[in-house]
Amino acid sequence: MRRNQGCNHLDHHLARRQFLAGAAGAMGLGLLGSPATAEKIKGQHKRVLQIYLQGGVSQLESWDPKPGTEHGGPFRAIPTSVPGMHISELLPYTAKQMHLLSIVRSINLKTNDHRQGRLFMEKGRRAGEYPYVGSIASKYLAPANSELPGYIHISTRGLTDSTSAFLGAQHGQLKFEGVKPPKNLAVPKGLDETADARRVQLREQFNQQFRVGRPKSLTESFDASFQQAAKLMGRKELFEKAPDPKDLERYGKHDFGRNCLLARALLENNATCVKVTHHGYDSHAENFNFHLEQLGEFDKTFAMLVDDLHQRGLLESTLVMVYSEFGRTPKINVRYGRDHWGTAWSIALGGCGIQPGAIIGTTNEKGTAVADREVDAGHLFHTYLQALGIDSTNDHDIAGRSIPIGDPTAQPIKELLS
C-alpha cells in the first residue's frame, strides 16, 4: 500500500532505471508526451480561461455571502440568474451570468500561506515539481499547428513562474506585462523580412552539421523555442491592435478590462490557456472598501467576457476558472480586515465540460468551516482536467517515466462534470 497521502514528490514515482532511461533525453523531455492522451483530445481545440484573483478574494464578499450573521460584513446577498442561487451584491453583473457558471463553496486547503496555496491550486499537489494546469493544457490541448504559445499569462506584476516542470520550457507560461506584447517581437532595425528569413536559414545551416552523431533532445528543445518565437512574431499585430472603443466601454478602461479584452482576442485566435491575474485582494485592513473597489472592477469586466464567449459560441469549448490561493477569514480583525483563510472558501467555474448553475458543498452558518462535500485543490485539479477531456488519472509519459497527472489520492468532483 502506498502510504503517501499529502506529499507527492516527483521522486516518489521514480526508480533508478527510469532515471537512467530518462537521462539520455533528460534535457528534451516532453516533445511528444503520451500519444494515447494526445490522440484522444486532438482536434477539439479546447481552451482554458483562468481569472486569478491574487491575494485571496473574500468568499463572503463574493460567492458565499452570509448576510446578517456574525462575520457576514456589511454587504447583502442578491439573487442570480439561477433560481435559489445568491451571491454578494458586489457582483451584480456576474449574477446575471450565473446560469453559465457554477460555484464550489467547500474548499479546505489546510494552508494559509500565499505561495503554498497558489502552488496547490495550480498544481493540484501540495509539494513537488509538478506542472501547472496551464502547462498541462498547453501540452495536451494545444493543436500541433498552433500559432500562439500554449500558456499565456497576462499580469501587471510579478516574476515569471516556473510552471512546466518536466513538461519542458515550451509548455511554460509566457508572461505578458499587461497588454504589452512580449519583448523583442520586432525584427531588429535595418533588417527586412527577406534578410530576416535569410539569417534564420543560415542559422539552420550551421545547425545541420552539428546535429550529426549527437542526441537530438537538447537541440530539438532549443529549436522549438525558436519556432515558437517565430510564431509569436507572426502574430505581432494581434498584440498591438488597439481595442475597439465600444468594447473598452463595456469592459472598462482599467488594466483588468484591457487585459480581459486581450484574453478574448487570444482565445478567439486559438490560444490554448490564457490566464489573467487581477491583483490586490490581500485585504488585511479595510477588507470591505477594498472588495468594493476590486470587485467593482472585476464584476462587470468578467461578466462581459463570459457573455462574449457565450455569444460567440466559445464557452462550450472554453473552461472558465475564477480562483485565488485561498479565501479570507470570517473573523473581521481590528483594522476591518480579513486575514488568510484556506479553511472554508469558494471558487467559481464554468464552460467546457462543467455543469452550469450548480453549487457544490456548503459552509456552516457562520462560514467558519466546511459543512458538506469538503474538497481541496487536488479535487479541483482533477475536475478541471476532466472537464477538458484529459484523463487526470492517467500518467504523464515522459521519456520512459510515468508520473500520475493528478494526485492519485484525490478525485474529480463528478457531479460538476457535464
Added chain:
Amino acid sequence: MSLRSIPYLVACLALFVALPATAFSVEIPLHQQIDLLIGVGKAKFEKTASAPSDDATFLRRVTLDLTGTIPTSNEVRAFLGEKSTDKRTQLIDRLLVSPEHARRMQYVFDTMLMERRPDKHVPAVEWRNYLRTSFLNNKPWDVLVREILSVDGTDKKTRPAVKFLLDRELKSELVTRDLGRLFLGRDLECAQCHDHPNVNDYLQRHYHGLNAFLNRTYLYKDPKTKKTSIGEKAEGLVSFTSVFTKEEGKTAPRMLDLPEIVDPADAKADYKVKPAKNVRSVPVYSRRLQLANAMTHPTNIAFRQNIANRLWAMMMGRGFVEPLDMWHADNPPSHPKLLDLLTNELQKNGYNMRLILRELALSKTYQRSSQISAESEIAKEINFGVGQLKPLSPEQLAWSMMQATGLTAKTLKSLKTKQIKADPKNGAKKIEEPLWQEEALHGALNKNVTAFITTFGFVGAQSSRFDASADQALFLRNGPLVQSWLVPAGDNLTARLKKLKTSSEIAEELYLSVFSRLPEKTEAENVVAYLNDNQKKSQQALQQLVWAALSSDEFRFNH
C-alpha cells in the same frame, strides 16, 4: 563496475605499476584511475565510446568549464599551433590559476548554494566576493562549508558567509532541506512529516536530526544597526510524530545515521548572554556550532560524496547520482567505485577541489568527443563514453557572446587606456595584472551578464535539464543587446570581418572567433555562398552572419 571486470582492472593496474622504471612512482595518477574505472580499454566499452576530441574542441570545452567563457580567436590559433605534447596539461594548469577560474567557481557555487533567490539580509555582492576570494585562494571545501555554517553574522568581516543561513531566514523547511540537498545530496523534505514513502532510506529522524542543529536559533534584528544576525537559545528539543504511523520520535542533532550529538550533561540552559528584549542571546553550549563540525567530520562520508558527485557533474555534464540531491538506495551512483575513489581522494588531499578538477580535466573520459562516429552504437545507458552536451549557463552564454563578438577585448582595451590616464605612474604595470583585468572587465560588463541571467536563469532548485523558451529565443533573435554587439566598432568581430579581403578569410575568422575552431571545407564554402548572394560583404550581411553563428546549436552548448 561489474565484478567480472575486476580481473581486468587488476591486470591493468599491474601493467601501470610495471611501466614506470623507478620504484618510487608506483602510484597511478588519479586521472588514469578514473579512466580505468570508467571502462577505458574494455572492448565492450570502447565499442560505444567516442574518439578523443580534437585540440580545438578540447580548448573550447575546458576553457568554458574552468573559466566560464570561450577562448579568443588568437588563443585558438596559438593552441592549434602549439607543438608540445603536454599542451593540454599546460593549458589546464594555466586556466586553474587564472582569476577567471575563481569567477567561474563563484558563479557555479553561488547558483548551487543560493539558487538565484532574491537578496534578503546579506547583499549578494558581498557574498559573491567572499566566494570568489575563497576560490582565488583555493580554499578547501570543508573549510568553506565550516565558515558558511558557523558564522552568526555579527562580525563584519565574516558576515558575507552567513548568507546561506540568514537569507533562508533560518526557516527549517528551507535550511534543513537545503543542508540535506546541497551538502549531503539528499532531499529529505518528504521525511519532514513521515519516513519517506518511496525512498526507504530517508527517515524522519534524518530530517529532524539535521533540524535539531538549528531549532534553537532565531533571527535577531539589532535595533540600532537594523542588521539581522543569528541568536540562539539554550533550550529546546526536537521531537516528531509521523503523520502516518503516529509513532513519536526524539532526536538530538545528528548527521543522517551517525550518532546523536548529545548535549553535555552539565549544560543547564546556561547563557553567555541571557535572552532579553533587544538582546541577542548566546548560550554556553551551542547546538548550532556543532553543525559545521558534524557536517565536515571525517565520519560524515555523505558530505564528501556529495561534493565529489557535484564536481563530476560540473565537468562531465551529469552526476553519478542524478538528480544531484536524490541519493538513496534505489537511485545509487552509476559508478560507485569511481565515486569512492574521488571521495577518498578529496579526503586525502584536504578537500582540494582544484586538484580534483585538474585530474577530471586530464582524464580521457573528460576529453572524449561529444559526437559519435558512424561505426559507433549509441549506448543505452549513460556510461560517460561519449562527451555530454552541456547547455551554457546564463553566465557562460553572456561571457562567450561578448568574447566571440569582440566586446570583451574592445572593453579591456579602453579600460586599460583609462587606467593609464588615471594612474600615469603605476597604470602601465597595473593593467598587465590578470586579476586587475578580470575585475575591471567584470565591473564594466556585469550588467550584460545580469541581462542574460534575467532571461535564461531561474529561481529555485537548479536542474541539469535543458529548457528553452520563446522569450529566450526572442531575446537572442531580436533583442537589442545582442544586436548592439554586432555593429562594427573598434576591432570587434564584425569590424575585423569587414576589413578582410576574401570571403574565405571571413569564414576562417568567423569560425575561429565564434566556434573556436577552423571551418571545414564545406562550411567555408557555405559562408562564401551566403556572402556572395548577399551583396558581397555588406555590413548587414556580415552582422547577421555573426548572429546566425551565435544563435546556433554549436554555440549554445559546451560540446
